[in-house]
Amino acid sequence: MARHALYYTLLETLAEPGCAICRMGEKAVIRFLENLVYEGANDAQFRAEALLSRGFCNLHGWQLRDCHGSGLDVAILSRDVVKAWLRRLESFAPEQAPTRAFSDLRAALGMANGNAGARALAEALAPERPCPACKARDTAEQAYIEELLDHCADPEISGGVIRAGGLCLTHFRKVMHTAATAEQAALIAQLQAEALAPLLQTLEDFICKHDYRFQAEMTATEGESWLKALALLSGQRGTR
Ligand SMILES: [Zn+2]
Numbered sequence: 001m002a003r004h005a006l007y008y009t010l011l012e013t014l015a016e017p018g019c020a021i022c023r024m025g026e027k028a029v030i031r032f033l034e035n036l037v038y039e040g041a042n043d044a045q046f047r048a049e050a051l052l053s054r055g056f057c058n059l060h061g062w063q064l065r066d067c068h069g070s071g072l073d074v075a076i077l078s079r080d081v082v083k084a085w086l087r088r089l090e091s092f093a094p095e096q097a098p099t100r101a102f103s104d105l106r107a108a109l110g111m112a113n114g115n116a117g118a119r120a121l122a123e124a125l126a127p128e129r130p131c132p133a134c135k136a137r138d139t140a141e142q143a144y145i146e147e148l149l150d151h152c153a154d155p156e157i158s159g160g161v162i163r164a165g166g167l168c169l170t171h172f173r174k175v176m177h178t179a180a181t182a183e184q185a186a187l188i189a190q191l192q193a194e195a196l197a198p199l200l201q202t203l204e205d206f207i208c209k210h211d212y213r214f215q216a217e218m219t220a221t222e223g224e225s226w227l228k229a230l231a232l233l234s235g236q237r238g239t240r
């Protein structure tokens with residue numbers, strides 16, 4: 001995507017409430033999955049990747065299920081993994097149980113006493129790549145984090161960050177890891193503080209007004225403060 005396109009998409013996303021980087025990642029996943037269904041999963045390179053990742057993570061696997069017409073793609077990708085899994089099972093020969101004395105010796109040395117062959121099978125089946133949709137999300141998020149840092153002094157961007165309620169904890173930390181200059185880091189930290197301070201106040205009011213004597217005075221902003229806090233600490237719903 002061209003540089004200016006990233007900027008305008010970021011600006012648009014900052015007009016929505018909640019962490020903009022979560023939302024950008026979420027949109028990237030939707031595009032990725034829709035494109036997968038549109039193009040079909042029969043691409044050799046993609047199939048090889050999906051074999052190494054053992055398919056999709058729980059979140060994205062079920063999100064793919066909800067994409068209209070994804071059945072054939074799920075079947076093609078799953079067939080590869082199931083075939084490889086079955087091959088491992090057919091050649092699997094667990095180690096014979098060690099003698100009692102040998103088990104005692106291993107335990108005394110602080111070594112695991114499970115079956116080494118079974119552990120090797122478990123390890124061989126472990127994903128060797130991240131879920132392809134998680135990878136698409138992480139790549140998009142990083143591009144938008146860099147875009148945000150490049151333009152954080154732009155009043156439209158900085159104002160947008162505050163109005164959106166700041167970044168979630170995961171993405172604030174990623175931004176701090178990525179910030180190249182002291183100015184960028186200081187500015188993002190200041191924007192985040194400006195977003196957090198009013199939330200903290202509404203949380204205090206929400207908690208205080210749970211006292212039955214004040215219940216009628218709860219405002220809509222206070223009423224939803226706990227959900228904003230949840231999204232801030234755990235990320236936007238359904239994004240990871
Ligand atoms: Zn986020």
Ligand SMILES: [Zn+2]
Pocket residue numbers: 056057058059060061131132133134135
């Ligand atoms: Zn995933």
